[in-house]
Amino acid sequence: MRVVVAEDLFLLRDGLARLLGAYDFEIAAAVDTAPALLRALLEQRPDVAVVDVRLPPSFADDGLRAALEARRQIPGLPVLLLSQYVEQLYARELLADQAGAVGYLLKDRVFNDDQFIDAIRAVAGGGTVMDPEVVTKLLGRRSRDEPITRLSVREQEVLELMAEGRSNTAIAQRLFVTEKAVSKHTTSIFSKLGLAASEDDNRRVLAVLAYLNS
Amino acid sequence: MPPHGAPGPVRATMVGMWILVKTVWNALARLLRHFGWGGLLPVVAAMGMALFGVLPWTVALVLLALIVAAWWPAVAADLLPVTMLLAGIWALMVAAVAGSVANWAVVSRSITFIGPQRLIKKPPGGPGKPTAVKGPGPVFIKGPPGPVTVKGGFGAQSAQNLQAVAGPRGRITVLPWTGTLHGPLFGGPGGPLKPGMPVQYSVARPVGGPIPVGHPGGLLPTGLLVPLALLLLALGLWLTPRAIARLRDRMPWLVPYLRRWAVENRWGVLLIPVTMFGLVVFGVRPWTVAAVLVAVIAAVRWPKVAADLVPVALVGFAAWGFAIASSWQSLAAGRNGHQAIYGAVQVSSPQMALLAGAEASVFLAFAAWLVPRTIGAHARTLLHPGPDPELAGRVQQLTETRGHAIDAATSELRRIERDLHDGAQARLVALGMNLRAVERMLPTSPQAALALVAEARETSSRALSDLRNLVRGIYPPVLADRGLGHAVQALALDTPLPVRVDVDLPGRLTAPVESACYFAVAEVLANAVRHSGASHVDIRMQHTDGTLRIEVCDDGIGGADQAKGTGLQGVERRLGTFDGIMAVSSPTGGPTMVVMEVPCALSSPKIFSS
Numbered sequence: 088m089r090v091v092v093a094e095d096l097f098l099l100r101d102g103l104a105r106l107l108g109a110y111d112f113e114i115a116a117a118v119d120t121a122p123a124l125l126r127a128l129l130e131q132r133p134d135v136a137v138v139d140v141r142l143p144p145s146f147a148d149d150g151l152r153a154a155l156e157a158r159r160q161i162p163g164l165p166v167l168l169l170s171q172y173v174e175q176l177y178a179r180e181l182l183a184d185q186a187g188a189v190g191y192l193l194k195d196r197v198f199n200d201d202q203f204i205d206a207i208r209a210v211a212g213g214g215t216v217m218d219p220e221v222v223t224k225l226l227g228r229r230s231r232d233e234p235i236t237r238l239s240v241r242e243q244e245v246l247e248l249m250a251e252g253r254s255n256t257a258i259a260q261r262l263f264v265t266e267k268a269v270s271k272h273t274t275s276i277f278s279k280l281g282l283a284a285s286e287d288d289n290r291r292v293l294a295v296l297a298y299l300n301s
Numbered sequence: 302m303p304p305h306g307a308p309g310p311v312r313a314t315m316v317g318m319w320i321l322v323k324t325v326w327n328a329l330a331r332l333l334r335h336f337g338w339g340g341l342l343p344v345v346a347a348m349g350m351a352l353f354g355v356l357p358w359t360v361a362l363v364l365l366a367l368i369v370a371a372w373w374p375a376v377a378a379d380l381l382p383v384t385m386l387l388a389g390i391w392a393l394m395v396a397a398v399a400g401s402v403a404n405w406a407v408v409s410r411s412i413t414f415i416g417p418q419r420l421i422k423k424p425p426g427g428p429g430k431p432t433a434v435k436g437p438g439p440v441f442i443k444g445p446p447g448p449v450t451v452k453g454g455f456g457a458q459s460a461q462n463l464q465a466v467a468g469p470r471g472r473i474t475v476l477p478w479t480g481t482l483h484g485p486l487f488g489g490p491g492g493p494l495k496p497g498m499p500v501q502y503s504v505a506r507p508v509g510g511p512i513p514v515g516h517p518g519g520l521l522p523t524g525l526l527v528p529l530a531l532l533l534l535a536l537g538l539w540l541t542p543r544a545i546a547r548l549r550d551r552m553p554w555l556v557p558y559l560r561r562w563a564v565e566n567r568w569g570v571l572l573i574p575v576t577m578f579g580l581v582v583f584g585v586r587p588w589t590v591a592a593v594l595v596a597v598i599a600a601v602r603w604p605k606v607a608a609d610l611v612p613v614a615l616v617g618f619a620a621w622g623f624a625i626a627s628s629w630q631s632l633a634a635g636r637n638g639h640q641a642i643y644g645a646v647q648v649s650s651p652q653m654a655l656l657a658g659a660e661a662s663v664f665l666a667f668a669a670w671l672v673p674r675t676i677g678a679h680a681r682t683l684l685h686p687g688p689d690p691e692l693a694g695r696v697q698q699l700t701e702t703r704g705h706a707i708d709a710a711t712s713e714l715r716r717i718e719r720d721l722h723d724g725a726q727a728r729l730v731a732l733g734m735n736l737r738a739v740e741r742m743l744p745t746s747p748q749a750a751l752a753l754v755a756e757a758r759e760t761s762s763r764a765l766s767d768l769r770n771l772v773r774g775i776y777p778p779v780l781a782d783r784g785l786g787h788a789v790q791a792l793a794l795d796t797p798l799p800v801r802v803d804v805d806l807p808g809r810l811t812a813p814v815e816s817a818c819y820f821a822v823a824e825v826l827a828n829a830v831r832h833s834g835a836s837h838v839d840i841r842m843q844h845t846d847g848t849l850r851i852e853v854c855d856d857g858i859g860g861a862d863q864a865k866g867t868g869l870q871g872v873e874r875r876l877g878t879f880d881g882i883m884a885v886s887s888p889t890g891g892p893t894m895v896v897m898e899v900p901c902a903l904s905s906p907k908i909f910s911s
Contacts, residue, residue: 141778141782171769174778227795
């Protein structure tokens with residue numbers, strides 16, 4: 088699997104490349120500025136890109152903008168953004184095109200390499216991965232919301248994990264329940280929130296995120 | 302019901318009265334219900350017609366009042382107490398001078414001072430017959446035109462010609478003295494008329510259409526004037542505090558501004574009442590009215606010049622008062638018209654002349670007291686220009702806001718230091734100790750070492766999380782990335798309330814201003830979430846004419862007080878560093894609106910280059 092890495096700090100860029108290499112990713116390009124990233128994305132068309140939000144030249148959200156621009160030109164180009172902080176505003180912009188194949192995670196998540204690699208693979212496969220912190224904030228905003236308060240505690244847990252982009256299998260493992268139980272919960276959640284149920288994992292995540300974001 | 306057994310006509314009258322009162326009462330009640338207190342404005346305006354007669358300008362006033370009451374009832378309600386007070390005072394003044402000379406133009410060049418009067422309905426003895434005038438004082442002749450002969454051995458003369466000049470309603474005053482009298486204060490003849498004494502005539506003619514109350518042409522019976530005036534004053538005084546409270550709610554800046562202006566320019570403002578005094582001394586003439594208008598303009602436009610004119614005008618009045626007091630008799634004889642009225646005093650006797658002199662002395666003393674405060678002060682600043690008070694005020698304001706800024710920066714640094722010390726720093730120490738332990742354990746018990754490594758990873762995660770929160774409090778990332786508009790939008794997204802953000806900012810502000818405004822909005826928004834119980838919040842940001850204006854409105858319970866909340870005070874101080882201001886309108890029951898304005902420049906928008 089070919090991957091482009093964009094990170095301006097040498098140590099982190101090197102670490103990321105080494106980590107990805109250990110999991111049999113092929114590093115198509117490792118860049119340190121936003122213009123270089125955009126060029127690499129458009130020329131290399133990698134299977135997935137791991138991008139730091141803050142990049143030179145202006146050290147603002149240049150990485151995010153470059154990724155968005157690349158996805159505008161190549162719709163659905165898988166991009167996983169890493170940042171020292173997560174903002175709902177940026178999450179919204181990433182999700183706006185409804186194309187999936189995006190991820191938005193805190194840099195700390197790299198520490199847990201198994202989960203991190205899973206996330207990269209999910210994004211490369213067209214899935215949507217949101218940092219738990221984003222999901223918590225989304226849920227916090229809807230805390231006064233009628234339908235959400237009608238969910239049971241377990242259903243809320245399932246909703247959170249679903250919004251983070253996890254599959255039924257992953258949720259079942261995480262909550263130590265059977266997949267059947269999870270799918271029962273998801274059906275219940277979808278009917279309580281008035282969402283059209285979908286078997287497709289990715290469309291399901293997007294529906295949940297769109298609901299929380301509205 | 303009228304008393305039983307009352308005679309028919311009386312009973313009919315009482316029933317009629319009852320119906321009239323009830324009709325008027327019903328009409329008023331309906332008016333009040335429909336238009337509020339403002340509905341009374343045309344009624345008060347109609348007083349003008351009652352006082353001055355049906356004239357173009359009184360009719361125009363009533364029409365204007367009707368329009369205001371119908372279209373802007375709130376404005377009408379605000380104007381009502383003022384107009385009531387003015388009408389009441391005016392009516393009282395008219396009542397006081399009714400029958401005096403204010404509305405009479407002197408045709409002959411002699412005085413028409415009114416002393417004790419005797420009204421002669423018709424020339425006694427009929428036309429052509431001599432009229433005997435007894436005793437001193439002016440004689441008031443009123444009635445159909447006809448020859449009036451003043452006789453009595455003191456220069457008999459036909460008044461027919463004079464009456465022709467005066468018109469049918471004119472009056473002729475016969476004074477028992479000549480204009481050539483001298484003597485300082487109490488001199489001059491006077492006393493009973495004696496045969497052979499010269500007599501001077503004064504002929505006055507009514508001017509300007511209908512004559513005030515009590516005279517033919519006025520619409521209001523004199524008897525009703527004083528009760529009506531008192532009613533208006535009482536109502537006006539009762540309504541004034543309400544109108545002021547409403548005004549304060551609607552324009553919170555107005556009252557403090559007016560108060561400050563009035564205190565700063567108090568001597569200049571004094572010119573208005575002083576020139577108004579001229580109306581009393583010299584009568585309502587074009588030039589006295591013009592003087593009052595000029596005084597109002599001067600007090601507003603050139604308060605310093607107006608202040609300097611106050612003692613000058615007062616000295617002039619004092620001089621005039623002394624002149625009247627010293628030679629009231631000769632003046633009364635008619636050199637300068639009817640100017641023997643001086644303020645509250647009608648000089649017709651030696652005692653009154655003494656009073657007028659005392660009044661003039663008070664004016665002179667007041668003028669002397671004012672000179673060092675007005676002319677003297679201005680001359681001093683001209684001769685020895687000290688520090689410009691405006692500049693001095695600015696320096697003080699800058700000193701204050703600089704102090705606040707330094708305090709804020711210091712406490713902010715202390716907070717950061719504490720957070721780092723207790724948070725990330727402590728965790729890094731723990732991390733180091735953990736790693737050292739791993740080092741020691743690795744050769745002997747790799748399993749335990751592995752558990753420690755997992756713990757170390759957890760600790761580094763916590764340290765990062767601490768640092769993240771700290772950074773967000775110092776300078777929010779979105780603010781750094783995208784500027785104020787996006788940062789406030791991000792803030793709105795993180796707020797557990799529906800917040801609508803409406804931004805019109807075609808560029809970036811300087812970083813310090815952006816930061817101050819961001820934290821100001823954050824504080825106000827946090828207040829709305831914590832205390833207001835609002836169901837939603839509106840934020841508007843707009844940059845026009847070099848000023849950033851931010852409005853934060855919520856539909857909560859209100860009652861936010863700038864003076865009480867330390868948060869709002871902090872916001873005000875934060876903005877004060879940039880000459881920004883904040884106004885809070887939060888009546889009990891809501892809604893709350895916080896307006897912040899910061900003068901600042903807008904740089905061109907940052908364009909992403911790829």
